[in-house]
Amino acid sequence: xxxxxxxYMQESIKKVEETREERMDKTYDRMSPSEGEExxxxxxxxxxxxxxxxxxxxxxxGKKVPTELAKLLRARSLVDPSKIDLTQIDYDVDVLxxxxxxxxxxxxxxSLYEGIEPExxxxxxxxxxxxxxxxxxxxxxxxxxxxxxxxxxxxxxAIGGGHFTNVPELVKALTIDGPKILKWHEELGxxxxxxxxxxxxxxxxxxTSRYRLHSSGDYTGMELMRVLRDESENFDIPVLEFTPAVxxxxxxxxxxxxxxxxxLETNEYYVVRAKSTIMATGxxxxxxxxxxxxxxxxxxxxxxxxxxxxxxxxxRDLDSVQYxxxxxxxxxxxxxxxxxxxxxxxxxxxxxVDGELFVNPLEPRDIEAAAIIRECKGREKGxxxxxxxxxxxxxxxxxxxxxxxxxIEDTLPAMVRQYERFGIDITKEPxxxxxxxxxxxGGLVINEDGSTPVKGLFAGGEVEGGVHGKNRLMGNSLLDYxxxxxxxxxxxxKHARKASxxxxxxxxxxxxxxxxxxxxIKTDRKAPLLLPEYRGEEVLRRHLDVEVTL
Amino acid sequence: MTPDKAEDEGNEDVEMVxxxxxxxxxxxxxxxxxMTALEYAGYKFTRGCGCRGGFCGACSTVFRTEDxxxxxxxxxxxxxxxxxxxxVQLPFMPAVRAMYDIEEVExxxxxxxxxxxxxxxxxxVSCNTCTKACPQDIEVMDYVxxxxxxxxxxxxxxxxxxxxxxxxxxxxxxxxxxxxxxxxARRITGRxxxxxxxxxxxxxxxxxxxxxxxxxxxxxxxxxxxxxxTYEERDIREEG
Numbered sequence: 001x002x003x004x005x006x007x008y009m010q011e012s013i014k015k016v017e018e019t020r021e022e023r024m025d026k027t028y029d030r031m032s033p034s035e036g037e038e039x040x041x042x043x044x045x046x047x048x049x050x051x052x053x054x055x056x057x058x059x060x061x062g063k064k065v066p067t068e069l070a071k072l073l074r075a076r077s078l079v080d081p082s083k084i085d086l087t088q089i090d091y092d093v094d095v096l097x098x099x100x101x102x103x104x105x106x107x108x109x110x111s112l113y114e115g116i117e118p119e120x121x122x123x124x125x126x127x128x129x130x131x132x133x134x135x136x137x138x139x140x141x142x143x144x145x146x147x148x149x150x151x152x153x154x155x156x157x158a159i160g161g162g163h164f165t166n167v168p169e170l171v172k173a174l175t176i177d178g179p180k181i182l183k184w185h186e187e188l189g190x191x192x193x194x195x196x197x198x199x200x201x202x203x204x205x206x207x208t209s210r211y212r213l214h215s216s217g218d219y220t221g222m223e224l225m226r227v228l229r230d231e232s233e234n235f236d237i238p239v240l241e242f243t244p245a246v247x248x249x250x251x252x253x254x255x256x257x258x259x260x261x262x263x264l265e266t267n268e269y270y271v272v273r274a275k276s277t278i279m280a281t282g283x284x285x286x287x288x289x290x291x292x293x294x295x296x297x298x299x300x301x302x303x304x305x306x307x308x309x310x311x312x313x314x315x316r317d318l319d320s321v322q323y324x325x326x327x328x329x330x331x332x333x334x335x336x337x338x339x340x341x342x343x344x345x346x347x348x349x350x351x352x353v354d355g356e357l358f359v360n361p362l363e364p365r366d367i368e369a370a371a372i373i374r375e376c377k378g379r380e381k382g383x384x385x386x387x388x389x390x391x392x393x394x395x396x397x398x399x400x401x402x403x404x405x406x407x408i409e410d411t412l413p414a415m416v417r418q419y420e421r422f423g424i425d426i427t428k429e430p431x432x433x434x435x436x437x438x439x440x441x442g443g444l445v446i447n448e449d450g451s452t453p454v455k456g457l458f459a460g461g462e463v464e465g466g467v468h469g470k471n472r473l474m475g476n477s478l479l480d481y482x483x484x485x486x487x488x489x490x491x492x493x494k495h496a497r498k499a500s501x502x503x504x505x506x507x508x509x510x511x512x513x514x515x516x517x518x519x520x521i522k523t524d525r526k527a528p529l530l531l532p533e534y535r536g537e538e539v540l541r542r543h544l545d546v547e548v549t550l
Numbered sequence: 551m552t553p554d555k556a557e558d559e560g561n562e563d564v565e566m567v568x569x570x571x572x573x574x575x576x577x578x579x580x581x582x583x584x585m586t587a588l589e590y591a592g593y594k595f596t597r598g599c600g601c602r603g604g605f606c607g608a609c610s611t612v613f614r615t616e617d618x619x620x621x622x623x624x625x626x627x628x629x630x631x632x633x634x635x636x637x638v639q640l641p642f643m644p645a646v647r648a649m650y651d652i653e654e655v656e657x658x659x660x661x662x663x664x665x666x667x668x669x670x671x672x673x674x675v676s677c678n679t680c681t682k683a684c685p686q687d688i689e690v691m692d693y694v695x696x697x698x699x700x701x702x703x704x705x706x707x708x709x710x711x712x713x714x715x716x717x718x719x720x721x722x723x724x725x726x727x728x729x730x731x732x733x734x735a736r737r738i739t740g741r742x743x744x745x746x747x748x749x750x751x752x753x754x755x756x757x758x759x760x761x762x763x764x765x766x767x768x769x770x771x772x773x774x775x776x777x778x779x780t781y782e783e784r785d786i787r788e789e790g
Contacts, residue, residue: 027788033782127596127597127599127600127608128600128606128608130606131600131601131606131608133601135600135601135605135606136601136603136605136606144753145747145749145750145753146749147749147752148787150762150765151757151762151766152762152765152766152769153784155766155769155770156769156777156780156781156784157784159777159781160778160781160782160784164774164777164778164781168769168770168771169770171770172766172769172770175766176757176762176766179750179753179754179757180754180757182747182750183750183751183754186740186741186746186747186750187652187741188652188737188740188741189652189736189737189738189739189740189741189742190737190740191706191710191736191739191740191744192740194744194745194747196745197745197748198744198745198746198747198748199747199748199749199750200747200749200750204787209784209785209786209787210787211787216710217710217711219605219710219711221605222605222606222713223710223736226714226733227733227736227737227740230733230734230737231652233647233649234649234650234651234652236649242596242597264596265596295603297600297601297602297606298595298599298600298601298602332581333581333582333583333586333628333630334603334628337602337603338603413711414604414605414711417604417686417687417711418604418628421628421629422630531594531595531596533594534586534589534594535589535590535592535593535594536589536590536591536592539590539591539592540592543592
């Protein structure tokens with residue numbers, strides 16, 4: 001067990017305590033547009049050109065993406081199409097859903113509500129059903145249901161937060177569907193925090209102009225995901241766990257017509273023919289863009305981007321990555337894990353080594369993150385940890401001063417528990433934070449009905465782009481996977497009814513390999529990545545590549 | 551006992567601890583979690599690893615420490631390695647789960663809806679082993695007792711922080727499937743026991759009636775400079 005903050009860090013905590021009383025009722029002005037631009041340009045990792053690479057092949061040739069992703073987009077397929085027998089079909093379904101997280105499970109349920117029989121649906125997922133970033137979301141879900149709020153106002157907040165780069169029709173879908181999604185959640189029995197009269201407890205988030213965040217303590221994502229999974233299990237919707245898709249399949253008419261799956265434990269491949277296919281693989285945090293730690297799930301390796309791109313779906317807004325302003329910076333065991341924005345919603349302030357407040361706690365995420373990086377790297381007012389990480393304090397004890405003793409225990413039980421394990425009492429001591437890689441803002445291009453430009457393929461959730469433009473607001477990702485998972489599910493079901501498939505092929509993979517060669521790209525790398533590599537260097541250096549048999 | 555390797559003595563830069571993974575001995579840096587220690591030792595997870603942040607219950611682990619006879623249970627991603635730890639990952643829990651239709655489980659219409667679906671909870675011997683096994687420090691036995699009394703809401707509230715890792719069920723001498731039963735209790739509570747929101751109902755109707763169609767259309771079609779101005783001038787509800 002670690003034993004809390006070391007002595008020298010406690011010196012800085014004393015300064016935080018000294019200024020707390022005085023800071024309590026202080027507000028820090030939000031940045032003007034030009035101040036915001038300046039801090040982004042100088043300190044936000046997205047605004048550094050050296051972290052990006054130009055795509056030389058594929059449907060979005062000429063676009064810039066993070067170098068880590070570019071390497072995978074110009075990598076070869078995991079499979080050699082000439083060695084795959086596509087005439088033996090293992091699963092023949094109406095709707096195939098790739099990904100068993102939030103978006104995939106919502107899509108499955110709405111395909112079912114739309115009239116597809118459970119046995120004609122298949123969810124393929126890399127790890128267990130529900131293992132996803134959806135499970136880890138803490139803060140909450142936005143939806144404009146309060147009298148003083150409206151979907152139009154939600155629209156304005158979301159598109160402004162995205163620096164007006166979002167696709168208007170997608171933002172409209174997101175915000176107008178919000179209340180409907182919450183209504184569905186009520187019927188499913190999701191336990192949201194409520195006032196005595198049954199209305200929701202609502203909180204502000206960075207960049208929101210109204211209190212619009214609905215939560216279930218700080219287990220919001222988990223509460224949603226476990227209920228959705230439970231509902232899917234009640235209908236007996238088939239799920240193949242530990243069996244990720246490794247390539248989409250097309251037919252000879254150029255439609256997407258299913259996928260090639262791989263049993264992660266035996267490496268056997270399975271051919272799935274599907275009239276509609278929904279990509280719901282989530283994000284790419286585990287690529288550790290610019291070497292940032294991440295809040296993301298173990299399986300968040302961007303597989304859907306790779307498969308979708310090879311099949312001809314353009315990508316957008318992937319040049320911008322969301323760094324959550326507050327990832328854990330101490331203790332070392334939890335570096336990069338999420339410290340939910342709700343901590344700031346509840347009144348905690350970011351303060352520097354001297355206990356000074358240096359930014360409004362509720363700026364949009366990119367600005368808040370850049371301001372924290374500036375405080376550490378630009379002004380050298382950060383706190384250095386024993387392992388040379390930098391961070392600023394997030395003054396959580398303020399929450400109890402503002403809202404009374406016990407508030408933290410009631411509203412942030414997961415966080416209290418996580419820090420307690422390492423000897424830190426966040427009701428009395430501040431939390432050390434630094435930005436962490438959190439969300440893939442962009443992704444595969446979709447239309448408002450969840451369809452991609454390639455016939456037969458739909459997408460929902462973090463894998464798609466355009467909804468959030470170049471910066472997502474807090475609480476809009478849980479809403480995104482519900483809204484677009486639902487739309488993809490419904491429209492995939494409708495499409496499945498009228499679709500007719502031709503002969504299955506992997507020609508697009510051969511074509512892509514040829515493009516790699518024609519562009520003169522030399523690579524041994526293969527993609528999708530499936531799982532990140534965290535084994536010790538010493539072990540890998542001595543690794544023998546042999547097949548071990550039982 | 552697996553033997554020492556000759557080189558194990560040499561590393562002085564980092565403080566190392568000794569762990570035993572399913573009996574095999576490894577030296578790993580102090581300060582790692584059980585999960586990162588296993589990776590350092592060369593294990594690549596497919597099973598037994600999920601969110602890596604304490605929310606998904608994939609990495610339940612059983613261990614004991616040297617000179618200790620008791621087995622301990624926790625999450626591999628949230629627990630630091632200790633010198634002399636003997637450990638194993640538990641990748642899968644084949645627990646039975648009752649099927650139900652959420653539309654048909656109004657608690658008022660049944661004597662004890664949870665007992666109907668999970669009759670084995672009546673076998674609880676109040677040994678409290680489930681509670682001791684819980685990595686979330688949930689009062690598991692208490693929520694099973696609440697369920698037995700027919701207090702669905704209490705069962706839901708007590709179990710709310712459950713990450714469904716299954717450690718309670720694997721330890722239970724009565725073979726109760728606590729975490730599945732509690733899931734049902736929470737859904738019944740959210741659906742039938744908690745008041746629902748009037749504001750939400752009103753807003754859903756307004757949207758259905760097309761009351762926002764026109765202003766939304768205006769917004770979607772708004773020219774960018776005007777949109778930016780509208781955004782910057784919007785009133786923001788500050789604290790309070």
